[in-house]
Amino acid sequence: MSIAEFSLIERYFTRQVVGNDSTKLSIGDDCALLSLPEGYELAVTTDTMVENVHFFADANPELLGHKLLAVNLSDLASMGAKPVSVLLALTLPTVDEIWLAAFSKGFLSLAELHLVDLIGGDTTSGPLTLTVQAMGLVPKGKALLRSSAKPGDFIYLTGSLGDAGLGLKIKQGYSCSNPEAALQRFNKPNPQINAGMALLDIANACIDISDGLTADLGHILERSHVGACLDWDKLPLADAVVDYINDTGDWAMPLVAGDDYELCFTVSPEKASRLTINCTQIGVIESTLGLRLYKSGNLQPLNSKGYEHFS
Numbered sequence: 319m320s321i322a323e324f325s326l327i328e329r330y331f332t333r334q335v336v337g338n339d340s341t342k343l344s345i346g347d348d349c350a351l352l353s354l355p356e357g358y359e360l361a362v363t364t365d366t367m368v369e370n371v372h373f374f375a376d377a378n379p380e381l382l383g384h385k386l387l388a389v390n391l392s393d394l395a396s397m398g399a400k401p402v403s404v405l406l407a408l409t410l411p412t413v414d415e416i417w418l419a420a421f422s423k424g425f426l427s428l429a430e431l432h433l434v435d436l437i438g439g440d441t442t443s444g445p446l447t448l449t450v451q452a453m454g455l456v457p458k459g460k461a462l463l464r465s466s467a468k469p470g471d472f473i474y475l476t477g478s479l480g481d482a483g484l485g486l487k488i489k490q491g492y493s494c495s496n497p498e499a500a501l502q503r504f505n506k507p508n509p510q511i512n513a514g515m516a517l518l519d520i521a522n523a524c525i526d527i528s529d530g531l532t533a534d535l536g537h538i539l540e541r542s543h544v545g546a547c548l549d550w551d552k553l554p555l556a557d558a559v560v561d562y563i564n565d566t567g568d569w570a571m572p573l574v575a576g577d578d579y580e581l582c583f584t585v586s587p588e589k590a591s592r593l594t595i596n597c598t599q600i601g602v603i604e605s606t607l608g609l610r611l612y613k614s615g616n617l618q619p620l621n622s623k624g625y626e627h628f629s
């Protein structure tokens with residue numbers, strides 16, 4: 319790495335303040351050092367965003383920095399982990415200081431909000447590619463898995479569904495009278511970290527909704543070898559999403575649109591009264607495989623599986 323690249327990291331990505339006790343050594347040496355408290359495991363995840371695949375060249379860099387970190391923290395949230403630190407690998411076509419300042423502001427503001435330390439990374443030149451590895455702590459043996467849903471479990475969602483999907487429709491030209499909240503959800507997803515941690519010892523299975531409810535709940539069903547029945551009429555929908563459906567007839571949008579980053583989780587009925595977070599029951603896990611959707615009491619054919627890469 320050249321002097322110029324190192325000073326770039328110093329200028330935009332190095333913070334003196336350490337957010338949490340796990341960080342023993344941060345940016346500057348060959349490796350960072352992390353310590354794990356007694357009784358905890360490290361949850362580790364990584365996600366990459368590539369220009370023209372996940373975002374366009376003219377994307378707002380501050381929002382991009384936020385979203386890159388948010389999608390990684392959302393994966394930790396879905397396991398019930400408390401995020402502690404992240405690594406950032408940047409491949410940049412040029413050193414654009416205005417872009418870097420905005421990107422690091424979006425990234426580090428969200429990191430600071432959740433007391434997450436940026437402890438290292440890599441900087442190379444090439445087509446714009448952004449990769450984060452995020453690490454979090456979870457009490458030993460307690461992580462919320464996709465594979466632990468049981469027949470009879472209630473299925474819940476945090477927050478509301480389809481807002482980010484509506485935000486995308488608005489960006490693509492759909493016009494509605496109150497677009498701000500939907501655009502905000504699309505541009506600045508909010509990882510459900512506190513909700514994930516509050517579900518430890520309560521939820522059986524959990525996933526975050528990145529590719530759409532039917533696709534992501536589908537992962538729980540597959541990994542747990544179970545099926546599910548969903549009630550469309552119970553879906554938590556914002557008024558703007560209801561208006562969009564009434565306007566277009568596209569009632570499946572909240573089921574298949576991605577980017578909401580809410581949590582979908584299952585809880586056995588005996589534990590349902592222990593739930594303290596804002597959530598809505600939308601269905602039930604069943605032993606019969608497959609996903610069945612009821613709308614106004616009628617079984618609906620489900621053929622759309624949400625957004626899938628390479629398909």
Ligand code: ADP
Nearest residue numbers: 319327331345346347348406408438439440441
């Ligand atoms: P090495 O050559 O040993 O891989 P580098 O010269 O790539 O080390 O990096 C020097 C230091 O800067 C390391 O501590 C590394 O983790 C950190 N670093 C490099 N790029 C980034 C980045 N984009 N964000 C945060 N830290 C970074």
Ligand code: MG
Nearest residue numbers: 319439440441
């Ligand atoms: Mg390196």
